[in-house]
Amino acid sequence: MIYTVTFNPALDYVVKVDHFTLGAVNRASREDIYCGGKGLNVSAVLAALGYESTALGFVAGFTGREILQRVGELGFRSDFIQVKKGMSRINVKLKSQEETELNGIGPEITSEDIVKLYDRLDGLKKGDVLVLSGSIPQSINDDIYERIMARLGGKGIRIVVDATKDLLINVLPYHPFLIKPNNHELGEMFHVTLHGIEEIIEYGKRLQEKGAENVLVSMAGDGAVLITEQGDVYRMGVPEGTVKNSVGAGDSMVAGFLAGYLENGSYEHALRLGSAAGSASAFSEGLAGKDEIMKLYEALSKEGF
């Protein structure tokens, strides 16, 4: 079974404004609300690709109730912990000349709430996959991913981590099966700006030296590069298409990669399916469905990627 954990899920309010002006009253030309948060997005795309998963995490308040309602319609199981204080986030994704994001704070999570999550995670078994994805609310210590990995260590559970900065760096000694920074996040971790693919591969390998098994570096419209546990390096470009909303492209890539890997153990296939899913979501208003993903998978295969 695959489990995803979203510590701080959200309602994503995606709003289009033709010419956004700072400091003025702007009128929207389109608005959509999606159930968001990285782990939830991974579960949604896994479901689209025919893979069952259980989404775990914390919700609170009226936004939390709306998230649960929407999750119930997305085709995967969930077992969220309802917390008492605060509310789940509303994350604003403003689409105009540029894309601007404003992510909210999230509820207060207590140590008793964390114990409830541990109870659920203690049920994971050998062969299960756990995806730890996204930021964590301010009320939790930022060593929580490490603590989860230490707790589950040695049980034969493959753990995927999609997070930034210290949250990601600190889990590396626990040997995550896969990490997926984007190229900017990779540079930030080493306090450098990366120029070109050779530097990206060099710094990706440094994350492996620190303990990651497979490192997938996404580069938005420039595709992705995978450095496998065997030391092989695979590159993947992007298919043709028009970007509509790139929110969730990275999560779709993680889901596609996992689906591909679980299908036949081939890293090349996993990278291609992950890339197809990432681009398919970037070319959709919300997250992509199976047909769009498989169409782009074929396109990538034909283009020799």
Ligand SMILES: Nc1ncnc2c1ncn2[C@@H]1O[C@H](COP(=O)(O)OP(=O)(O)OP(=O)(O)O)[C@@H](O)[C@H]1O
């Ligand atoms: N503009 C684009 N055109 C084509 N494909 C894209 C585009 N943006 C993203 N993708 C696909 O999705 C993958 C993941 O995108 P990206 O690198 O933006 O991840 P991310 O930064 O984690 O995104 P997010 O946080 O928005 O989910 C890319 O490697 C690529 O395959």
Ligand SMILES: O=P(O)(O)OC[C@@]1(O)O[C@H](CO)[C@@H](O)[C@@H]1O
């Ligand atoms: O604040 P975090 O947890 O880093 O990111 C949250 C978020 O931006 O990530 C998803 C896209 O990847 C969105 O659905 C969601 O709003």
